[in-house]
Amino acid sequence: MTSLIDGFLLSRQWRDTKNGIELSFWLATDQDPVRLVIENERAVCFVRRDNLLKIPHTAHRKALALKDFDHADMDGLYFRQQRDLQAIRDHLAYDKSQLYESEVKPTERYLMERFITAPMTVQGQVIQRDSFREIRQPKLKPAKYTPSLRWISLDIETHDLRGQLYSIAVSTVDSHQIFMVKHPDQAPAKASELNITWCDDEQSAVEQSLSWIRNYDPDVIIGWNVIGFDLSFLKWKCQELKIPFALGRGGETATVLESQMAGQIAVARVPGRIVLDGIAALKSAFMFFDHYALGFVAQHILGQDKLIEEGNKLEEIRRQYLEDPVGLAAYNLQDCELVARIFEEKDLINFSLERARMTGLAIDRQGGSTAAFDNLYLxxxxxxxxxxxxxxxxxxxxxxxxxxxxxxxxxxxxxxxVLDFKSLYPSIIRTFKIDPMGLSVGLVSDETNTIPGFLNAQFSREQHILPELVTQLWQDRDAAKKVKNAPLSYAIKIIMNSFYGVLGSSGCRFFNPQLASSITRRGHEIIQQSATFIEQEGYSVIYGDTDSVFVHLHDDLDEPQSEAIGDELARKLNIFWQEQLQQRFKIESCLEIEFETHYLRFLMPTIRGSEAGSKKRYAGAIRQNGDTEMVFKGLETVRSDWTMLAKVFQQELYRRIFNDLPYADYVREISEQLYAGKFDDQLTYTKRLRRPLESYVSSQPPQVKAARKMKNPGRRIQYVMTLNGPEPLENLTAIPDYQHYQDKQLQPVADSILYFLDTSFERLTQRQMDVFGQ
Structure with missing residues (x-):
């Protein structure tokens, strides 16, 4: 009997067989998970008809009613195995212009040509297997389906990166389990409220934990650096113990593809399951932190500290394993639960699902803007x-x-x-019909049927894809906002805003300076002409940045008057652009400018050591829910390479000046208290080593000098500038160099605003400096 099943794509694989390519898709459904198996597929790419390329006898060449962007006729090349296509790609690597779309993977092509991203309706004969259903040679079509996914949070504790396994903890929405390897010298463990399974050896712990996971059968595995450490370690440990790393559904083996290049992350392939790393998920959702240690992020998001602090973490884990294994189990479990709470607080699973729904990217794939564009456009x-x-x-x-x-x-x-153009670059794409195919058609069309771009670009008024795609995404985002689906709304925003970056990247198959310049240079024109319009209305434009203009009004206006001017300026600008674009190009404007922010007080600093104005650096005070709030952009307060001393000092000094409160005594008091040692806990610098420590030969920045004094330096170095130079926080031997912090932290922060009050940090602290013999 044929069944119809709605599902959401979890994982995808392909493999060559003697009869063709076999595709395998795992879906989450309202009931058991479903595996789809599609056999006898062909690998395909394209070649110009006038290219007499030699192909193997196993391949088939067919004339198609398709053209390239030069309007040349195209043929399709069909291969029984993907490896045959790959062999031709490797042979022609010296000239990548000969083949077209040859990098598209079989799974991606199969889905995209059916307009399937992640949700789908499947039709076929259902075969019941142990714990899942299978459909072979199904029919697929896109659907609107949202799954309810089962997840587990996973964390392991070990002696080191490739040493003894101590414990494996898993937690779910309503349960948890810790598999602890007993030390042979340990006395029998005390009773504990924790669900601890005491295992005689590592093999028992690994096998029991994998069995537990298979029985619970989660759709999603989450963790913190879960791929780069936890799963990578478990894969290695399984190899060492000669047991299968059977983490996938259907008894399938999981694997971890280690990163081969610096900056790349490891990739987990777990058939039937998604692996989401907390660090990568936060970055993918554009949530950035000074650093990504779990304790640091948990403190910022949840306000909770870890049971073992970062400083002596490894030594304490080893000690607890020998002396307090129940305490180590509690720490292991806490890591699982902190990760789960971060995912819940930031709605990271739903964000990842919505991103996959909109782009066709694998749920656990981070980045991939170019691949997402391909999925939607091709x-x-x-x-x-x-x-x-x-x-x-x-x-x-x-x-x-x-x-x-x-x-x-x-x-x-x-x-x-601040007047802000709503999604300026997507609006330009919609308005000026900027599109790869539209450019190809426009360049061979009569000028009356085109819209001019830059670098001699011409875009077809009638034939285009990207403007409609952006319009649909725009409407989808408005609908998501209406129903308060924040993950979907944010996912769509990221996708729309990525389109310009993709078209301007040489890593995109559609890369063409005519496309990117027709977006950015049009943006330049729009901001400049908007500034001119505002100046003609009698106001001063003091800054403009990509899609915003900053307008200074008269000082004596109150808040209602200022906001009324903001609304009126936005209204007039929208009318201005509607009229301008109709007159110049006979096109309808999709530009939409909004009155975004009213700064009660605003600082635009100079470039340090110059009288010229800075860029992308400012501060201001706004009214938010009846209270005055400070906003900092690009200044020391929001930069990770400045000390807490500088940040706290800047925030309070600016608050006082913005609110017309006394500030001179405050500056002097901070300077005096610095020399008195009152801020010794706020003098730490945190910087990263960008490459291995031993590679620093000619340059010796402070973090390198500090790292050389550490026992086990990592990439993230915390140090204090002392009278003996930079010293690591863990091994301070001298008192802080207070003069350094006065000159390099307090003075630059203060002078950036005191300059406009006709005073300076040195002038205000001169008396104090005299006291200390400066």
Whole structure:
């Protein structure tokens, strides 16, 4: 009997067989998970018809009603095995212009050509297996389905990166379990409220934990560096113990693909399950922290500390394993639960699902903007009769400018408005019909049927894909906002805003400076003309940045008057652009400017050591829910490489000045208290080593000097500048160099605002300096 099943894609694999390529997809459904098996598929790419490329006898060449962007006729090349296509790709690696779309994986092509991202309806004969259902040769179509996923949080404790396993902890929404390896010298453990399974050896702990996971059968495994450490270690330990790393569904083996290059992350392949790393998930959702140690992030998000602090973590874990294994089990479990709470607080699983739903990317794939663009664009391109080139085949060397950043007018102001273009680059794409295929058609069309771009670009008024795609995403985002689906709304925003970056990247198959420049240079024009319009209305534009203009009003206006001007300026600007674009190009404006922020007080500092205004650095005070709040952009308060002393000092000094409160005595008091040792706990610098410590030969920055004095330095170095130079926080031998902190932390922060009050840090602290013999 044929069944119809709605499901959500969890994992995808392919493999070559003698009869063709076999695709395997695992789905989450309302009942048991479902595995789809599709056999006898062919690998495919394209080649120009006039290219007399020699292909193996196992391949098939077929004329197609498709063209490339030069409007040349195309043939399809079909291969029984993916490895045969890969062999031709390798042979032609010296000239990537000969093949088209040859890098698209079989699983991705199969899904995208059916317009399937993640949710789908499956039709076929159901075969009941142990704990899952299987459908072979199913029919697939896109659907609107949202799964309810089962998850576990996983964490392990070990002696070191490739040593003894101590324990494996798993937690779920309503249960937990810890598998603890007994030390042979340990006395019988005391009773504990924790669910601890005491295992005689490592093999028992690994096998029992894998069995527990298979029985619980989660859709999602979450953790903290869970791929790079936990799963990587377990894979290695399974190999050492000669047992299968059977973490996948259907008894399938999992694997971890270790990163081969610096900066790349390891990838986990667990059939039927998603692996989401907390660090990567936060970064993917554009949530950034000074560093990503679990304790640090948990403190910032949850306000909770870990049971073992970072400083002596490894030594304490080893001690507890020998002396207090129940305490170590509690620590192990806490890590699982902290990760689960972070995922819940930031809704990271739902964000990852919505991102997959919108892009077709694997749920656990981070980044991938170019692949997401391919998933959305290629199937629509094919239906318009075109194919796309291979990545890296473009020979364009012309670069396109970035976002427009106006020279600022430094000063300390009252009543500054920010007018912001809503999603400026996507709006430009919609308005000016900027599109890879539209450019190809426009360049061979009559000018009356095109819209001019930059670098001699011409875009078809009628034939395009990207403007409609952006419009649909825009509508989807508005609908998500209406129903308060924050993860979906944010996922769509990220996707839309990535389109310009993709088109401007040489790693994109559609890379063309005419495309990117027609977006950015149009953005420059829009910001500059908007600033001119505002100036003609009688107001001063003191700064502009990519999609915003900063407008200084008169100092004596109150808040209602200022906000009314902001609303009126936005209204007039929208009318101005509607009229301008209709007159110049006979197109409808999709530009939408909004009155975003009213700064009661605003500082635009100078570039340090210069009288010129800075860029992308400012501070201000706004009214939020009846209270005054401080906003810092690009200044010391929001930078990870400044000390807590500088940050606290800046926030309070600016607060006083913005609120017309006394500040001179405060500056002197802070300086005096610094020399008195009152801020010794706020003098720590935190910086990262960008490469291995031994590679620093010619340059010796302070963090390197401090790291050389550490027993086991990692990448993240915490140090204090002392009278003996930089010393690691863990091994201080001298008192802090207070003069250094006065000159390098307090004075630059203070002078950036005191300059506009006709005074300086040195002038205010001169008396105090005299006292200390400076």
């Amino acid at each position: 199937p629509r391109l094919h239906r318009q009769g075109f194919v796309a080139p291979d990545i890296g085949s473009q020979s364009n060397v012309t670069s396109s400018p970035g976002g427009y950043v106006m020279d600022s007018t430094p000063g300390l102001y009252k009543n500054v408005l």
